[in-house]
Amino acid sequence: MGCCKCEEYKWRHPQEPIATDSHGNAYCLFHAPAHLKEGRHEELVNAVRAYIQNSATSQIPISRFIINHQLTGIVFSDTVNLEKLQLSALDISHATFHGDVTFEHSKFSRVTSFENCEFHGRTNFDYATFESNVTFKKSLFNGRTTFYSTEFSAMLSMEESRINDATSIMFSTITGFADFTQLHIDSTITFGMVSFLENLNISKSSIHGTLTLFKCNICEKESSIFYASHISTSKDSNFYITHSTINGMLNFSECEINGILDMSSTIITQRAYFEDSNIGFAKFKNCVIKDLTTFDRVDLRRASFSGAPIENFRMIACRWPTSSGRRLTYDARKLENCGYLKIDNTEALAFPPQKKPDKALPPQHLEDLYRRIKKTAREGMDETLTSDFHYAEKEMQRLRGFQQFRDDWACRHSPDAALPIKERLRGLGLYLTLLCYKLTSGYGEAPGQAALWLLFLTFGAPLIGLLIPPAWCPASLAIPLHIYGANLGDKWLHFLPLVKLPDADAAGWLARFLMLLSQVAITLQAALFGFALRNRFRR
Template sequence: MTCCKCEELGWNDPQPVVYTDPEDGNEYCLFHAPAEHKGMSVDVFNAQVSERIQAVIDLENEKALCDLSGAIFPGDICFESGSALPNISFEKARFEGHAVFDKACFGKIAMFVEASFGGRAAFYQASFGEYALFDEASFRGGAFFSEASFKGNAYFGRARFCGGAYFDETHLVRVVFFNGASFEGNASFSKASFGGNTSFHEASFMGNADFSSAQFNGPIRFHSIITDDSILRLAYCTVPPSAMTFENCDPTCLDLVDQRDLTHIHFINSSWEKNGRIKACTEDDPGRLQSTRDFYQRMKAKYKAENNEYEASKWHVAEKEAQLKLLGQATKPIRQALKEVGQGAAIKDAWKACRLERNCLSVKTFFAALVMWLSPFFNAAAERLTFRALWLYKYSSGYGEKPFHALFWLAVLVLLPALPVLFPGSMLYYLPLMREYPGSDVCVVTRFLIVIWQLLITAQAALFAFALRNRFRR
């Protein structure tokens, strides 16, 4: 009698039975017997595994495959650092404890399809050959592939990373597929190198993912990814002309604030607009608001370079909104500035120096100190004026992007003088380019109001024309 699992999985050398299930009568060999029915310690079992691997190595046949498919590893197993492994199959294997393959050198084929790792799966600085197959593998205790080298194709289709997934400084030379993979914890691809086609089609990120300083030498696609409020951070990445594409995604989950080169990053059927305008995930972070504003500027420049004025318009609005927030946070209240001026001691020191020396240098020192003493007030006033001007720009024309908005306020400015209670004299006095001039009986205050109102109408008309031009240009 032979092991039922050996027959099911097609082992070339079915193993003798060591355990029979009393309930269903199925018979299992040493490798496939349940963890609690091996009949030996973990160390002895691991020694049996090593003997099986060594037997294949001794064949000195590059095509020979060490078959450990379906094997159940009852405890921790640690392969010697730097050990050379043949072509090997751990398909549907189950690792109950930690599995350590640090610095292992796999043959042409390393198959972990549907393998289950109950503890930590460590492949630190491991080297893989032509094929590394982890499709539908389950990593419950964290997957560590940092500084590993995949010389051929790497497949992680529908793999499940329940703990963290770490691919820091990993070299992936050829095709890499994470299609349908599930990252339930944080994932890190920091400083990883991708040499060929890379795909995250329908991958789900339930934790944050970090691609900082990653280098992409081939096309990379994020198609229909699921993020669940997670953040994907791309910073200082190298993206080739073959491009990085986000398709059918929610790009608001992306942190691209520190990604300097945006030229080859494209968005297809992936709208940044939420609630009427673009808003990146970093905008609400006060410490990163200025960086977010700069990111909006780079995105606007990107679309202008592509002659995509429609998208450039959206990023222009986002940039101005961030600038308005930034000014609102950074602008010092006038009252606080006056308080600082009132507490300043520089003017007193300058006055003392002026009285002591009474020469030109002391006068210069006095005026220099005076300017320095009043500078907090002048700076606060300038910032407040800039804030108010930008605020008016927003509500009068939508930052030069909403012609109907601008037309509405232009109509209001034109029609308001029809109210004699608020505007004395003829309505035509307040409209520019009219030949109606106020008579000598009109007071100075009214004349001043007329001039100001004509300037306001002229400015609003210019904003309307500007916004209308922008709308037709889009």
């Protein structure tokens, strides 16, 4: 009876059994479980090297490839050194490495398969060269794995693999298609200074640890695509694409990012699409986008747009954080005495833990951010978003004026130099002006509020002035104290715009001044009402 695994994997050169398990299954030295070949590890390693040498001239057809070295299902019970090997086509799928393994400086000249392998120790592919396709599909990485300066001249696949310990691919080049679909990450996987020449696909991956793309050149061929759709992450996970360049189109759709998505200092040269996704606690600081980036039906309630290239963003039917029913960005939140506005619709969201408390951005920074978002929304014909961010911009401008009046450090030209009195008074003037603008018309966005003030100024203020004059007004001002015999209609009309004021001798200088003030106030309020009404109908 031969080795059961040789028969299962259809080895062209079946090996003699050396042990039998309790179920009567016979195993050769290559396939015997670790506990059945204790003390024979060195013999196994030497046998592997000899097997590779002897099978170098044999060719075994598997699918559409030709396999020279077949080590399918092999079990290594301890550390194994397979460095500096010259291998043609290798099939080492379904292998189990219980100890450390190194393929450092090895050369794989044809198709290589590590499919369904288990790596339980440290795995080293540093300086290895894969001249044809290589696959790690459905493999398990339980130990630290490194690909340092590894050359992939064709396709690399880690589809459906599981990362349970730190894995890094550094200073490497992947010439062909890079397939990392359905990758399950429970630890960290880092791509550092890696060049992806063709398509990169990380779609349908599940991230419960950290996925990092740092200083990578992604999709160097302009016709390539970076697929990042249907990705899901946990609350404590991190997804970093930082200081990298994406030369192809970015497709980021139907993702559920519950942790951090950081795309800081990344350059995107072609169009990017974020569609029907929750992108979590997102950052786009110092990101450079050279084409249009579309956010379509994306949950942006935890996204920070500080330092983001807003001019290249287009938001369509996105979900924003709100304050008093108006949309704004997460940057203005009120959190532990930081920020300025209380956000209404983020209580149920899970936020990633912060190593240090968030620091609020200065109002002038948010004012500039909201002004740019307003400009982008107007260019995209989204008038309702324009309205909300016009309101948010004016709120930040008003707060800036108040901070300037208080001589806040954020408004100083130098941290050690106090603001001159003139600038502080200018800040007070800005604050009071915008406060009046807010109260009388909601910054030109609340026609109902403006209409109430217009009615009050038109009917209420003149009646108060006519019927209840101040006690210090002299009788010579001819302001009647009661309605009977006072010719109220004639007096009331003088408080309305476009009505000629009475002579000062007949009415007195104070009454004339009050009438003039009422006419100016009603005119301004009518203009604000018309402006707010026009904005409401237009938006």
